[in-house]
Amino acid sequence: MGRIATVDALSQRNCFSGDSMCVLCEDFDESADHLLCGCCVASNVWSMVSRWCRVSPIFVFSVRDFLGLSDFSGLGELAKEAFHEILIVGAWCIWRARNNKRFNNSLKTAHDIFLDIRSLGFHLYRNRSRNKAISWANWCSFSLM
Structure with a gap:
């Protein structure tokens, strides 16, 4: 852990001395745990993902907990398999939204991030899984059979 180049990780390596606030919510210091688990923007994204995938609401407190979510999804x-890939794509989309805000001052809403997850997740799943015949309509309704 500690490999994600968040503000707190860069500060610990003496590579960052700027504003330490999360650029997505502007409420707390940025760390990997905050960005992916505690940030209100991420929480809204995970809420949309859990409704879409028909799993219990996603409440995690650390990246380590986050990585094991698919094992306890009941799916x-x-x-x-799809849910695990959605979580990975989701983390990447949140990270990308963070970078766009930090470096380009371009803010995406939680709903925009969710739409990116659904779209990019479809392409990843369709190209990497055994279920290559899945349609966009089935993906959007999370009907994987």
Whole structure:
């Protein structure tokens, strides 16, 4: 852990001396745990993801907890595989939104981030899974059979 180049990780390496606030919510210091788990923007994104994937609401407090979510989702094998990839794509989309805000001053809403997750997740899943025949309509309704 500690490899994600968030403000707190860069500060610990003496590589950053600027504003330490999360650029997405502007309420707390930026850390990997905050950015992916505690930030209100991330929480809204994960709420949309959990409703879409029909899993219990996603409440995690650390990246370590986040990485194990798919194991406890209660989904079937194909859906569990898709959900795991959705979580990874989701983390990347939140990170990308953070970078766009920090470096380009371009803010995406939680809903915009969710739409990116759904779109990019579809392409990743369709190209990497055993379920290559999945349609966009089935993906959007999370019907993976």
